[in-house]
Amino acid sequence: MKEKDQASISISTQALHRMPYYLQYLKKLHSEGVEIIAAPAIAESLDLNEVQVRKDFAAVSKTKGKPRSGFSVSELIENMEEFLGYRNIDDAVLIGAGSLGKALLSYKGFGNYGLNIVAAFDTDDSIVGSDICGKSVLPASKLCDICRRMNIHIAIIAVPADQAQAVCDQLVSCGILGIWNFAPVHLSTPENILVQNVNMAASLALLSKHLRDSFSKQRD
Amino acid sequence: MKEKDQASISISTQALHRMPYYLQYLKKLHSEGVEIIAAPAIAESLDLNEVQVRKDFAAVSKTKGKPRSGFSVSELIENMEEFLGYRNIDDAVLIGAGSLGKALLSYKGFGNYGLNIVAAFDTDDSIVGSDICGKSVLPASKLCDICRRMNIHIAIIAVPADQAQAVCDQLVSCGILGIWNFAPVHLSTPENILVQNVNMAASLALLSKHLRDSFSKQRD
DNA sequence: TAGATTGTTAATCGATTAACAATC
DNA sequence: TAGATTGTTAATCGATTAACAATC
Structure with missing residues (x-):
């Protein structure tokens, strides 16, 4: 009825279940010093579809990816943890x-x-x-x-x-x-x-x- | 290409995951001496849709339900365990x-x-x-x-x-x-x-x- | 620039639910 | 018989994937 606010951009149940796996993988990348990652690379590593990865990221992340390069690993981690509520106990x-x-x-x-x-x-x-x-x-x-x-x-x-x-x-x-x-x-x-x-x-x-x-x- | 045999009647992933819950519940009924159960009653107890219950049963069970009464609890258990492979270790x-x-x-x-x-x-x-x-x-x-x-x-x-x-x-x-x-x-x-x-x-x-x-x- | 990657719209695929005739 | 329940076909809903214009 009213315009969509951030919280109401709905996310599929399945996408929600994928989030912890993304997060796991992103943290591993982060610990290895990787700062930018592209959706196709993630899809390849986690056996997912690259469009799916991008859509999933769009659903939880405020910061957008950059054409030709990809997403900031640390920003993704931050946004995802925020979204999943890992930041308050x-x-x-x-x-x-x-x-x-x-x-x-x-x-x-x-x-x-x-x-x-x-x-x-x-x-x-x-x-x-x-x-x-x-x-x-x-x-x-x-x-x-x-x-x-x-x-x-x-x-x-x-x-x-x-x-x-x-x-x-x-x-x-x-x-x-x-x-x-x-x-x-x-x-x-x-x-x-x-x-x-x-x-x-x-x-x-x-x-x-x-x-x-x-x-x-x-x-x- | 060739006609469908029993094994190829496909079952949805989600339905597969519901099977152990049905089985759990059916076994409880069985232990209480219940011999016949209708789909709507199961749906009610497990918070599912009654059509879904019937479809799920049809996918795994050789024996059909009887209009007006329902399904044989013990036959359902047998068919489900067979289907899920619980009968060979x-x-x-x-x-x-x-x-x-x-x-x-x-x-x-x-x-x-x-x-x-x-x-x-x-x-x-x-x-x-x-x-x-x-x-x-x-x-x-x-x-x-x-x-x-x-x-x-x-x-x-x-x-x-x-x-x-x-x-x-x-x-x-x-x-x-x-x-x-x-x-x-x-x-x-x-x-x-x-x-x-x-x-x-x-x-x-x-x-x-x-x-x-x-x-x-x-x-x- | 050329080309890889992005985000989004449309098409496809899969699962659930609604509608209804058949049955005991 | 009347009515509850069955099984199945059609409609809806949701999620994934394909197609494509926009961008750096």
Whole structure:
């Protein structure tokens, strides 16, 4: 209805998912001292279409490319990080400090993506009170209190499937708005809650299916 | 050119990714004793479109639904598992037994998806020779030997970014055809090699971006 | 200048949703 | 039978790719 402002130039979901890969690659170039890069070169390196690369850049970057030379690597990085929100930190809580939970806690890279896991929560008394990579494991009873007090809106569910819905309901009641769900169940939530499901086993299984299919195709 | 056989009824990438979720839900229904389910009910439960559900089922299932009642839960499960290849086991190797590698090794669920991690490989002498959840951690020098002897075609890369390409090259030379890559770098491979990239931090960051965006939208 | 690269408009491709006849 | 559900064809929506004028 009103004229388009910067934020409303829509970007496709798929393009959004490509951004972290661009960023990864651009940072590598930057560390190697490359200052200017052309879309066709990036497309070649990342196995993408060059027009797609240019369109993706146009969607997130305020600074334009220069005909004959290309884009400024550092400006692209800056614009992309700004766009993706890597420049201001979001806090999150983790529920379930099993092996997956531990792996997530010990992952050092979240900071680069503007994320910080504040603490983990678990019901197992044998690990409650301990520290994992500098993050404390707190009793589940403190979950709501912490979320509210620290104004946290993102939670990671890494509990067994049969506990996930109950944890989810509790999180919603504590003001959590976005949930990264590793439990293999569909969570029922109010409309305004964002749930992103991750199923590692399924993702690996799809790779193996692709492989089998392309194999049998070759035999035709 | 020739008439379409069963295998060539193409299925969309997106539909393929929905399959594990259907399967998850159908199995839950099955365990609760539900024998017949209608597409609209599934769509409602999983927040999907009912026509989409029917189309997805048609793409993978030999048995049709019955007007007025719906689909047989157990037949759907059977057909889907068959289609996804969960009924014959694929072996895989894991490279890098750090915290992520350990979490993957300790995950018990891969078997349900037709997958088996045969062994882990690492260069760190302090963990080589140990066992993690019943899987041995072997020295990297044995990688090629094992892959060839056991005829393994799938590998999981869970090593630091700066080692990933070297590991990848080695894997390709050992006959690996599909790679599940957790290292935050783009891997260069020959055309016939399938690489599936997983970037956990990026995926969480996108959730947080969505959240911020939908928040600022509400304020308009 | 000539030529490589840019940004944008149009065409194509793919996936979802709507419409509707067929069925139990 | 009436009505809910099915499967399929057509319409819509969204994303990618091709074509091309503008630029340095």
